[in-house]
Amino acid sequence: MxxxxxxxxxxxxxxxxxxxxxxxxxxxxxxxxxxxxxxxxxxxxxxxxxxxxxxxxxxxxxxxTRNGLLAVLYRDYDLRQTAVLDTALAKSGPTLTDKAAVIASAYVACVLTQGNEIPGVLAALAGSPEMDRVKRDYQLAFIEKCRATLAPFAGERGIGNAGLWAMLGAADSLSEAAASADVTPEEAEVELSDIIVGMVDRQR
The missing domain is CATH 1.10.10.60 (Homeodomain-like)
Incomplete structure (x- = not known):
């Protein structure tokens, strides 16, 4: 073509x-x-x-190399996803429910925007040093952004790493399910938002 x-x-x-x-x-x-x-x-x-x-x-x-190109594409996707989330958070309401809903909707929307493109890039990079590095960088940055956003609603202990990693795993799984039409985008967003709120509530 x-x-x-x-x-x-x-x-x-x-x-x-x-x-x-x-x-x-x-x-x-x-x-x-x-x-x-x-x-x-x-x-x-x-x-x-x-x-x-x-x-x-x-x-x-x-x-x-080809892997170098694919890694750049993943970083490009990550930068756009981060920009979407930052903009949405800046416009969101002040409550925990507001913040959780924005994180959930932005995450699912970014995955759906790329359709089958990102899964293909990830599959091609699977197991490569380039993939390990760029995905780890993205995961840590996303987790820290969520920690900072949600910390005001948690207790004095803050939000632990285990809960944030579980949230990220749920975000990936639900977004992939929405992309493959196993659930609707709305169902994925609502479920992820509930998971985020529940995670924070347990820290209080």
Whole structure:
């Protein structure tokens, strides 16, 4: 399946000199399009170079390896997920129920927005050092954000790590169930929100 030119992909025969940051953004955007339209298996560095209309060394210079490219895609997803959550929390109400509902809805919505793209990226990276590193970084950042957000509603002991890791596991499982249509997004959000409230209540 061919990929039509877009604002980040100049028509064939026309080369536009981009800054390194702009070129990286272009390559990331085209990578997501390849994954969405052709599947993760189709995403290789030579395929990306072809789709972007650049020489192969340009792509290798940015990502090094296919795993390096996939790790960058996961980080890109993580950054967008974090931005969505930050915005939603800033606009949310002041109660524990408000905060829990926002965390739940933002998490599920971000997974659904990526459809089958993120599971494919995760599957391709499974067991690699790159995946272990980027996923661990994401998990720790998310847990600390939730701890800071929910701490005002907990007791003096604060919120323990075990509860936060259990919450994250539930968030992943419920989001995946919603993505595969085993439950509705609304059911996943309500259940996750209840789990978060219950976790905090136990700390009081």
């Amino acid at each position: 061919s990929i039509a030119p877009s604002p980040s992909q100049p028509p064939a025969g026309k080369r536009i000199r981009l800054s390194r940051a702009d070129r990286l953004r272009q390559l990331i955007d085209i990578s997501w399009r390849i994954v969405r339209e052709e599947g993760t298996d189709a995403l290789t560095l030579p395929r990306l170079a072809q789709a972007a209309g650049v020489a192969k060394p340009v792509v290798y210079d940015h990502f090094g």
